[in-house]
Amino acid sequence: MSKNTESVSRKYRKRGKLGEIWHHFKKNKGAMAGLIILIVMFAVALTIDFWLDQEKVIGQNIREKLQSPNAAHWFGTDEMGRDMFWRVVYGSRYSLAIGFVAVIVSLIVGVPLGAAAGYYGGKIEGLIMRVTDIFSAIPSILMGVVIVSILGGSTINLMIAVGISSVPNFVRITRAAVLTVKNEEYVEAARALGKTDMYIIFRHILPNCLSPIIVQTTLRVASAIVSASSLSFLGLGIKPPSPEWGALLTAGKTYIRGYSYLCLFPGLAIMITVLAFNMVGDGLRDAMDPKLKR
Amino acid sequence: MHRYIIKRILMLIPVIVGVSLLVFVMMDMAPGTVVDIIGGEMSTEELAELNHQLGYDRSVFYRYFLYMKDLLHGDLGTSFIYKMDVWDLYMQRLPATLELAGASVLLAILLSIPLGIKAATGHGGLTDNVSMVAALLGLSMPNFWLGMMLIVLFSNRLGWLPSYGATDGIKSLILPALTIGTGLMATLTRTTRSSMLDVLRADYLRTARSKGVPEKKVVSKHALKNALIPIITIIGTQLGNAVGGAVVTENVFAWPGVGRLIIDAINQRDTTTVTGCIIMTTVMICVIMMVVDIIYAFVDPRLRAQYASGKTRKRAPKVRGGEAA
Numbered sequence: 001m002s003k004n005t006e007s008v009s010r011k012y013r014k015r016g017k018l019g020e021i022w023h024h025f026k027k028n029k030g031a032m033a034g035l036i037i038l039i040v041m042f043a044v045a046l047t048i049d050f051w052l053d054q055e056k057v058i059g060q061n062i063r064e065k066l067q068s069p070n071a072a073h074w075f076g077t078d079e080m081g082r083d084m085f086w087r088v089v090y091g092s093r094y095s096l097a098i099g100f101v102a103v104i105v106s107l108i109v110g111v112p113l114g115a116a117a118g119y120y121g122g123k124i125e126g127l128i129m130r131v132t133d134i135f136s137a138i139p140s141i142l143m144g145v146v147i148v149s150i151l152g153g154s155t156i157n158l159m160i161a162v163g164i165s166s167v168p169n170f171v172r173i174t175r176a177a178v179l180t181v182k183n184e185e186y187v188e189a190a191r192a193l194g195k196t197d198m199y200i201i202f203r204h205i206l207p208n209c210l211s212p213i214i215v216q217t218t219l220r221v222a223s224a225i226v227s228a229s230s231l232s233f234l235g236l237g238i239k240p241p242s243p244e245w246g247a248l249l250t251a252g253k254t255y256i257r258g259y260s261y262l263c264l265f266p267g268l269a270i271m272i273t274v275l276a277f278n279m280v281g282d283g284l285r286d287a288m289d290p291k292l293k294r
Numbered sequence: 295m296h297r298y299i300i301k302r303i304l305m306l307i308p309v310i311v312g313v314s315l316l317v318f319v320m321m322d323m324a325p326g327t328v329v330d331i332i333g334g335e336m337s338t339e340e341l342a343e344l345n346h347q348l349g350y351d352r353s354v355f356y357r358y359f360l361y362m363k364d365l366l367h368g369d370l371g372t373s374f375i376y377k378m379d380v381w382d383l384y385m386q387r388l389p390a391t392l393e394l395a396g397a398s399v400l401l402a403i404l405l406s407i408p409l410g411i412k413a414a415t416g417h418g419g420l421t422d423n424v425s426m427v428a429a430l431l432g433l434s435m436p437n438f439w440l441g442m443m444l445i446v447l448f449s450n451r452l453g454w455l456p457s458y459g460a461t462d463g464i465k466s467l468i469l470p471a472l473t474i475g476t477g478l479m480a481t482l483t484r485t486t487r488s489s490m491l492d493v494l495r496a497d498y499l500r501t502a503r504s505k506g507v508p509e510k511k512v513v514s515k516h517a518l519k520n521a522l523i524p525i526i527t528i529i530g531t532q533l534g535n536a537v538g539g540a541v542v543t544e545n546v547f548a549w550p551g552v553g554r555l556i557i558d559a560i561n562q563r564d565t566t567t568v569t570g571c572i573i574m575t576t577v578m579i580c581v582i583m584m585v586v587d588i589i590y591a592f593v594d595p596r597l598r599a600q601y602a603s604g605k606t607r608k609r610a611p612k613v614r615g616g617e618a619a
Contacts, residue, residue: 030427030430130308130309130312131312133309133312134309134312134313134316135316137309137312137313137572137575137576137579138316138572139535139538139541139575141541141542142556142557142560142572145541145557145560146317146320146321146324146560147320149324149325149561150320150323150324150325152325229436230436230437230438230542233438233542234541234542234545234557249442253442256442256445256446256450257450260443260446260450263439263442263446264443266439267435267436267439267440267442267443270436270439271431271434271435271436271439272434274434274435274436275430275434278430278433278434279430282430
């Protein structure tokens with residue numbers, strides 16, 4: 001019977017907490033605007049292959065090259081006569097995928113390390129944190145450059161490079177969060193019941209550390225998108241003519257004197273995406289932890 | 295305080311050892327070596343000779359060991375691409391990076407702190423909302439893109455400012471400093487505002503107001519002084535990041551700083567230069583953070599007392615021991 005009531009009460013409590021967060025989140029206009037932008041972008045990025053003719057993105061038409069923005073080509077055309085609007089729209093696939101996969105990479109590596117450091121303490125903590133210090137002594141963009149040089153410049157490698165270079169952040173944040181809950185009574189109770197460390201970490205500690213990790217994840221997706229496009233811009237990572245936003249900027253750089261719109265729109269696209277993630281991240285932080293609010 | 299500074303410097307040693315090992319191993323994993331870059335027209339014997347001379351016929355740890363031996367004598371090694379001492383190379387590029395870092399951080403301090411204070415005191419008002427939206431926009435802009443757009447506007451269209459290089463004095467500094475400064479300003483304005491908001495609610499401010507202290511003085515003297523710690527921390531971090539070289543911005547403006555040197559060195563597999571520059575950057579950041587900690591003590595008497603008490607507590611047993619003897 002007790003098992004039954006436990007599961008029922010947990011269900012209600014969980015729904016209550018999510019409802020609470022949503023209640024606070026939806027009152028924040030900026031965060032809601034960001035959320036709507038992201039939903040639209042995801043819908044477009046996930047379905048674009050079904051409704052857009054590939055020819056519109058890669059099809060060249062030299063006779064229409066380098067046209068300024070007009071009614072037929074909203075964002076103008078590039079040096080090969082390709083329509084910039086559809087290239088920028090199609091580029092959302094790359095940037096969103098890179099942002100998410102990169103952050104998943106850093107979550108997979110960083111969270112267990114941070115949790116182990118915070119939970120075990122002592123020598124394990126010392127070792128993990130010193131290695132983290134060493135990794136973060138190298139600026140993340142340079143770390144990205146070196147990792148891309150090692151792995152070679154492809155989309156997957158770019159994701160790994162950007163992901164690895166933001167691992168230290170997740171280690172630190174997770175460790176700090178674990179430290180705040182590891183001496184709680186429910187952890188002690190679980191230990192007294194003879195549960196394994198693994199079970200305690202994943203079942204009791206991490207679920208109670210989720211807020212800072214989720215907020216950090218949202219904000220990191222934003223910075224991963226910027227890092228990835230910076231690496232593409234430096235000539236590493238994704239190369240033109242792929243319509244990734246950083247690669248579009250690299251391609252447009254050659255024509256920037258006469259045809260600055262080639263660089264204007266991909267950059268605006270990056271900015272709006274990053275802005276949306278930042279607004280949602282800020283909103284989540286305020287909603288999840290009223291203590292942190294302003 | 296002395297003890298504290300010495301401790302900070304000693305803590306730097308394992309980081310330097312670790313960072314240089316990490317750079318050596320990672321550069322070794324990257325395909326190609328510096329010999330492949332400079333040895334294009336050499337004969338097989340010459341290549342073998344050069345490989346032997348640079349230690350590329352041995353393991354990466356052997357080369358690392360040789361490097362550390364030199365480093366112990368204060369020698370950062372010689373770059374085989376630039377044919378000069380890495381220390382001299384770094385010192386040649388450092389002024390440009392410092393100039394840019396200083397200008398952009400100064401720009402951020404001058405604009406953000408007043409703006410953040412204004413936003414916090416008029417919480418929920420027009421200035422607050424506008425500056426927070428602007429800060430969020432500034433935070434979301436990719437640096438290199440902002441740089442490109444500034445070049446389009448101020449160099450290509452208006453022709454007011456040069457678009458690249460550092461040869462035109464203050465004129466060539468404006469655009470790169472603005473590019474880096476925008477991101478810094480955004481972060482600093484947000485920090486100032488939230489730190490001020492925390493303090494403005496404090497009881498001692500109500501006390502000050504009820505004593506009849508004019509509002510201007512309440513904000514500038516009582517509130518700001520207590521809100522300064524997080525603001526100083528952020529400024530220190532930003533200065534530290536900027537001193538490492540703004541890799542992408544330096545690339546956009548062809549700015550002759552450390553960031554571009556490191557990128558070029560990575561691409562040419564010039565491990566000595568990469569390691570040397572990253573070690574120097576780590577040292578610089580450590581020094582900046584130390585200065586920040588010392589500034590804390592000046593700003594906050596509580597922290598000053600903490601430093602001082604730490605000192606006396608460590609001394610105390612010695613004194614007592616002396617008495618007993």
